[in-house]
Amino acid sequence: MITGDGAYIKKINRGLILSKIIEHKAVSRADLSKITGLNKATISVQVADLLNDHLIYETQQEHNVVGRRPILLSINRSAGYVLGIDLDYKYIQYTVSDLGGHPVDFHAVELETENYHDILKILIDQIKAYQEKWSASTYGLISVTIGIHGTVNNDERINFVPTYQWQNIGLKEDLNKELDIEISIQNNANLSAYAERVYQYHESNNLLCIMLFSGIGVGIMIDRKLHKGFHGYAGEMGHMIIRQDGDACNCGNRGCWELYSSEKSLLKKLKKHLHRTPLSYDDIRQLIEEQDPTTLEILEEYIIDLSTGLNNIINMYNPETLVLTSEILKMYPDVIEKIKSNLKSTVSEYGSLALSELGKKSCSMGACALAIQRFLEVPEVVLTLENTVVKK
Structure with a gap:
């Protein structure tokens, strides 16, 4: 049985409400109450907080039926952005996503070096450029998640990358010395599996x-x-x-x-x-x-x-x-x-x-999706993509 004080329960309820707003794209307060099982008073207080934090916004549904048009709630996709990076052998892929999981910027570069310090500098310079580019939004560039084609331990330290022959590398620590942004290091295949579950196979529990x-x-x-x-x-x-x-x-x-x-x-x-x-x-x-x-x-x-x-x-x-x-x-x-x-x-x-x-974009997109889940502190996210996103 899960127990906790009022602040903890409020945090759980907030995450549940946000996850359902993302999943349904546009949903009324009344429907949120039905979907989540939370009473209308709780929904009202939480929604007010989310509106004040600029994480959601209100719209009115258009219809021809006589009567008041329902007010719908949607995630404020442009409130902030997350950066997902796929660091492959002599190749880096960058994807910036809004808070709705929609890629808004995609860039890939081929590397002419295998040297760790050269690649570290390339990452630092590019991340700084993205921070500047998306700084005008409410939360700016929120975080960076990097997929590594090798083993990454539970402390997010790189254990071994066979293609580069990198061993015991503290990429996260090295980036944090130069950057003022949350950094996460993950295995690339884990991020890809996460992307498949979040974007494509919503109902699959074992993937x-x-x-x-x-x-x-x-x-x-x-x-x-x-x-x-x-x-x-x-x-x-x-x-x-x-x-x-x-x-x-x-x-x-x-x-x-x-x-x-x-x-x-x-x-x-x-x-x-x-x-x-x-x-x-x-x-x-x-x-x-x-x-x-x-x-x-x-x-x-x-x-x-x-x-x-x-x-x-x-x-x-x-x-x-x-x-x-x-x-x-x-x-x-x-x-x-x-x-x-x-x-x-x-x-x-x-x-x-x-x-x-999703193909080769699955790692960087999974990185974005995981960053969104962590930032919004939701139990899980269910996202969808326009067909044009994954085309080459």
Whole structure:
């Protein structure tokens, strides 16, 4: 049983009311009372406070029925903004979102360096630029959440990033020395799983998101909550060994799954066998459309290796929703059915298997969504996107 003083109960009620206003987009005080189970007096006091804090605003619904038009409450999306950053290998993606979870600014840059201090300076300069750009709003740029393609402990300190070979890095502390803003460091796959749950799969309580880009990471949602493990390192399934005498991995082992099923490994193999460097996503799309035999053969082998790892994960977690995040898989016709045909184990059970619609933006968007939840202090957020947001 949860107990607490009046201030604690008020905080819980405030979070519940805010979360329902976000979810329903526009809702009356009377409907809020019905939805939350809170009495009208409590709703009235809380709404007054939220209006005074400029977090919500009132509008009147237009209708042709005789009588007073109901006053609706909506989240004040422009009251403040949050910044989500996806720090990948030689690539940084920035997404700024309003308080309704709608991206309002998107920017991606390729890096010419692997040096930590050079990248740190790039991050500091860009964050300062965003702080200046969004300073005119009521709360300005509220916070920054950064997704790391490696292990991050529960104190938000970077343990290891295989692609950069960074170990025991205090990125949060280094940023705080130069910036006056709340900083959070999270694992990229966790943020992507959070984005899928918040933006796409609202009803899924147990969701796994498999990121297949520079490496492989798995974000795990169990009973609607991120599962991070004892130290915070859960989900590093890219380093699950699928070949005992396989290739050497940066982690120190051999035969890791990501050496055979990440997009990085697939691109490397395609370049080698096609004798084509560079090889872009557009090139691969064209090769698939032209039914190039070498490309199709490599993709079929890739799907078998990918399915091997998926079988293991499904056996471990019995997920309700399994989301694959890959730009190349989205190009390949009937790929979900091809993968399903390889998931033949009689003990492997899952609810649904799908390709991510958020794609490469899932990490930075999940970072924004988590920042919104924390700022508004709501139990959970349910957000939606216009179709144009996730298009390239």
